[in-house]
Amino acid sequence: MSNSDQSNRWLFRFSVAVALCTWGLICMGGLVTSKGVGMAVPDWPTSYGYNMFALPISTWFTGGVFDEHTHRLWASTVGLLVVALLRWLGGNASRKPLLAIGGAEILMGIGLLGVGPDWRGAGHFLAGIGGVVLLAGVVWVRNGPAEWPVVTWGWLAFWLVQFQGLLGGLRVVLDKHVFAGTTLGTAFGVFHGCLGQAFLVLLCAVALRLSPLWRRGFGAGEFPTGFRTWLTAGLLLSIGQLLLGALMRHQHAGLAIHDFPLAYGQWWPATDSASLSVYNQHRSEEVEVTAFQIQLQMWHRIGAVLTLVAISGAWLKCWRAGSLAFPWGKLTSGWFGLVVTQATLGMLTILMNKPADVATAHVAIGAASLATGSLLFLIAHQRALRATVERIPASMPAAVPAGTP
Amino acid sequence: MLMKHVLPYAAAMAAVAVSASAAEVSGKVSLKGTPPPEKAIAALKADPNCGKANAAAEVKTRLYVVGADSGLANTLVYVKKGLEGKTFAPSADKPLIDQKGCMYEPYISAVQAGQQFDVKNSDAFMHNVNATPKAAGNKGFNFAQANAGQVNTKAFDKAELGVRFACNVHPWMIAYVHVLENPFFAVTDKDGNYTFKGDLPDGKYTVEAFHMKAGAVTQEIEVKGGKATAAFTLEVKAQ
Numbered sequence: 325m326s327n328s329d330q331s332n333r334w335l336f337r338f339s340v341a342v343a344l345c346t347w348g349l350i351c352m353g354g355l356v357t358s359k360g361v362g363m364a365v366p367d368w369p370t371s372y373g374y375n376m377f378a379l380p381i382s383t384w385f386t387g388g389v390f391d392e393h394t395h396r397l398w399a400s401t402v403g404l405l406v407v408a409l410l411r412w413l414g415g416n417a418s419r420k421p422l423l424a425i426g427g428a429e430i431l432m433g434i435g436l437l438g439v440g441p442d443w444r445g446a447g448h449f450l451a452g453i454g455g456v457v458l459l460a461g462v463v464w465v466r467n468g469p470a471e472w473p474v475v476t477w478g479w480l481a482f483w484l485v486q487f488q489g490l491l492g493g494l495r496v497v498l499d500k501h502v503f504a505g506t507t508l509g510t511a512f513g514v515f516h517g518c519l520g521q522a523f524l525v526l527l528c529a530v531a532l533r534l535s536p537l538w539r540r541g542f543g544a545g546e547f548p549t550g551f552r553t554w555l556t557a558g559l560l561l562s563i564g565q566l567l568l569g570a571l572m573r574h575q576h577a578g579l580a581i582h583d584f585p586l587a588y589g590q591w592w593p594a595t596d597s598a599s600l601s602v603y604n605q606h607r608s609e610e611v612e613v614t615a616f617q618i619q620l621q622m623w624h625r626i627g628a629v630l631t632l633v634a635i636s637g638a639w640l641k642c643w644r645a646g647s648l649a650f651p652w653g654k655l656t657s658g659w660f661g662l663v664v665t666q667a668t669l670g671m672l673t674i675l676m677n678k679p680a681d682v683a684t685a686h687v688a689i690g691a692a693s694l695a696t697g698s699l700l701f702l703i704a705h706q707r708a709l710r711a712t713v714e715r716i717p718a719s720m721p722a723a724v725p726a727g728t729p
Numbered sequence: 730m731l732m733k734h735v736l737p738y739a740a741a742m743a744a745v746a747v748s749a750s751a752a753e754v755s756g757k758v759s760l761k762g763t764p765p766p767e768k769a770i771a772a773l774k775a776d777p778n779c780g781k782a783n784a785a786a787e788v789k790t791r792l793y794v795v796g797a798d799s800g801l802a803n804t805l806v807y808v809k810k811g812l813e814g815k816t817f818a819p820s821a822d823k824p825l826i827d828q829k830g831c832m833y834e835p836y837i838s839a840v841q842a843g844q845q846f847d848v849k850n851s852d853a854f855m856h857n858v859n860a861t862p863k864a865a866g867n868k869g870f871n872f873a874q875a876n877a878g879q880v881n882t883k884a885f886d887k888a889e890l891g892v893r894f895a896c897n898v899h900p901w902m903i904a905y906v907h908v909l910e911n912p913f914f915a916v917t918d919k920d921g922n923y924t925f926k927g928d929l930p931d932g933k934y935t936v937e938a939f940h941m942k943a944g945a946v947t948q949e950i951e952v953k954g955g956k957a958t959a960a961f962t963l964e965v966k967a968q
Contacts, residue, residue: 363859364897366871383875386855387776387898500861500869588968602966605942606765608790610893610903 332534335412335470339531342405346524347691349402352395353520354687357573358680361388362513368493369449371396399489404456406485409530411460413478415469422461429454445497446490453486474533477526484523491516513574521566521691525698532699542652542703548645552704554638558659559697561631566694568624569687572617578609580617584674587625593618608677628667635663635697652703659700662693751955752929754808754913758921758938760801762965764793770901778854779831779899791836792942793965800921801963803837804940805890805907807914807925809947811934817911819843823882826894826904828856828874833894833904837941839914840906845884848894850874856896860906864889867908871897891941905941931955938963 356362364387365371371379371393377400384393411418433451436443469475495516499509532538572580587593588603595615604612639660647653669686676682767789773779774788794802819841827834829851840846848858858881859871866887874881885892888910896902907914915925931952938961939945950957 360895360900361897363871363895364857366857366859366873372873372875383855386778388900389855389898392897499871601944602968605944605965606968608765608768608792610792610941 332470333536336531336534336536338412339409339527339534342402342409343524343527343531343695345398345402345405346520346527347688347695349395349398350520350524350691351684351688352391352398353517354684355680356388356391356395357513357517357576358678358683358687359388359391360576361391363496363499363509364388364392365396366496368396368445368496369452370445376400396492399492403453403485403489406481406527407456407460410478410482411463411465412467413470413475413530415467416465417469418475419461419464422457424461426454426456426458426461429457442497445493449490449493453489470534474530477530477533481523481526481530484519484526488516488519488523491519510574510576514570517570517574518566521694524691525695528695528699529702532702537651538706542650542707545647545650545653547652547704547707548641548647551638551641551645552708554634554641555656555697555700555704558631558634558638558663559694559701561627561634562663562690562694562697565624565627565631566690568620568627569690572620572624573683573687575617577611577613577617578607579674579678580613580621582607582674582677584671587618587622592622595619624670628670632663632667635660638700652700655696655700655703659693659696662689662696665689666693751926752931752952752957753924753926753955754806754929754936754950754952754957754959755922755924756806756959756961757798758801758804758806758917758923758940758961758963759799760793760795760921760943760965761799761962762967764795764942764965767792772901773831773899776831776899778852782830782852788830788832794836794919796918796920798920800917800919801940801943802917802919802921803835804917804921804923804938804943804961804963805837805839805914806917806923806936806938806959806961807839807907807909808911808929809935809937811932812911812913815911817841819845819884820912823847825849826906827851828858828896828902831856831896831899831902833896833902835904835916837905837907837916839916840885840908841912842886842888842908842910843884845882846906847880847882848874849880850877853877855898856902857898859895859897860892861895862889862892862908864908867892890939907939929955 367373369376372383374380376396379393383389411422430451433447433449433454436447436450439447470478491512495509495512498512499507501508581587581593583589593599595618600613600615607613639656642648642653642656648657666686666689669682669689673683673686770788770790773783791803796802822844824838824840824846826838826846827849831852838846850856855873855875857871857873860883861869862885864887867885867889870883872881885906885908887908889908892906892908894904894906912927913925913929915923917923929952931954933949933951935947936950936959937945937947940963943963943965946961946963948959948961950959
């Protein structure tokens with residue numbers, strides 16, 4: 325085994341660890357939202373006026389502060405890991421850009437301190453992360469860059485993790501601000517929740533691209549006819565479900581509908597003002613439910629059925645073609661298992677009156693399902709790309725950048 | 730001579746002052762129908778600090794607190810119409826919203842716009858006070874009260890029903906503060922009884938009984954000789 329192979333293997337392992345840490349971070353964020361403790365620490369990037377890393381343990385272990393502050397510390401760790409991953413992926417070529425970016429972020433952070441009190445937190449945050457980036461640029465690692473397009477994805481992850489951290493902070497700082505009738509805390513919360521899952525997908529893609537399986541082309545076996553269609557439908561529906569779910573969760577209104585499979589005793593509940601008044605009189609939550617929130621949950625239910633059908637369709641295609649033994653067939657089985665679990669958790673969330681652990685498991689499995697579907701989509705795309713390359717006459721130069729297997 | 734002219738005016742003014750300052754509106758708010766049962770707050774018991782503070786008691790939600798003869802507690806009764814164009818200086822009284830045993834006390838309170846009120850932490854551990862008013866001109870806040878006995882004084886400038894207070898450290902802790910334009914209001918006691926007193930001149934008014942869950946009902950009342958009574962019935966409709 326060459327040194328390069330050894331290095332790639334460790335790089336792959338590290339990328340898997342970063343992706344797993346990110347999934348854990350999503351679980352922690354889900355717990356924060358499920359428990360409704362996102363504002364338990366009212367300031368950012370400080371925590372109760374302390375440097376985030378110096379909050380007294382007695383305060384940290386008080387009620388919802390534990391969940392929110394742990395989420396912040398975990399997020400900081402993921403940020404560090406992503407900078408390290410980029411440094412490893414980018415090799416020596418990444419040093420100068422990291423130095424420049426780190427320096428620029430420090431200067432911008434210092435500049436933001438003077439803009440106003442609302443921006444002071446963002447200024448500290450930017451200056452702090454700029455320092456970490458600068459440090460990564462200073463570290464001398466003698467390795468070459470990874471293959472295309474993983475370095476580009478690494479840079480994307482690098483920018484996303486910073487933006488995501490900033491969004492999380494602004495969700496706290498601007499919680500009370502209203503723009504165009506929308507509370508900015510809610511809007512940033514929805515965006516923060518969705519972007520976190522997109523970020524997980526990106527890191528999973530990096531890990532997949534570095535994996536030995538990718539290099540080996542995932543073994544033999546053609547995708548069954550129609551598999552890609554079911555796969556694409558399942559993935560698009562999963563993305564739609566993520567958006568609807570994030571919108572529901574971040575309104576902090578509890579369950580909009582308490583019964584299942586019926587909704588307020590009907591297949592499609594009435595949402596006129598008289599009906600809403602009666603629903604609200606009988607709700608166990610303090611917050612009133614609106615027609616919009618009821619309709620959101622109804623569309624989420626319909627989306628769940630369609631997603632289940634689409635992913636089951638992809639799995640059935642594999643099963644009928646005898647493809648379940650291939651690596652991508654196994655992944656399809658895993659995806660099918662995840663979506664069945666996800667649907668069960670969705671039902672339990674309603675029937676058990678939204679306990680925080682069940683609602684968080686629903687977020688965690690949803691993220692895992694989205695990532696699995698995205699990886700399958702990439703694999704399908706990779707195989708299509710390979711087939712295209714093989715059709716190109718030998719006399720023509722390959723249109724695929726170097727490094728593509 | 731002077732006495733002859735002044736005395737009738739003085740007597741008339743005294744009579745007005747007596748009828749205005751002695752005004753008292755009272756009555757009872759009742760609940761018709763069957764409200765959903767209150768639920769035990771499991772998360773409170775599970776929290777090490779809060780569970781210890783409530784070791785002997787089962788703490789339940791307070792969505793509908795119904796007392797003797799179906800009297801509905803925690804209902805705001807206030808003069809909604811009849812005082813247009815009049816302004817009232819904020820009361821100098823400072824109501825207290827306390828955090829005790831990981832619950833807000835009282836659950837429902839009412840203040841006048843501009844009237845100061847105190848928020849206190851009586852627990853030996855930290856709470857945060859996150860108030861989220863919606864009316865333009867009312868500023869929200871979210872601050873920590875880390876120490877037992879800590880008091881912060883706040884006020885809302887604009888009238889608004891049901892300003893939500895929450896502790897996100899202990900997310901079941903919820904309270905509501907009603908902010909009124911005039912000083913003629915009261916929150917019903919455990920048996921649904923209310924009384925408000927003040928300089929309310931004789932005349933006709935619209936009074937509303939407002940409950941966070943049961944809704945609102947209004948009634949025309951007439952204050953005569955500084956007295957009026959009004960009974961309200963709110964209804965929980967069958968689902």
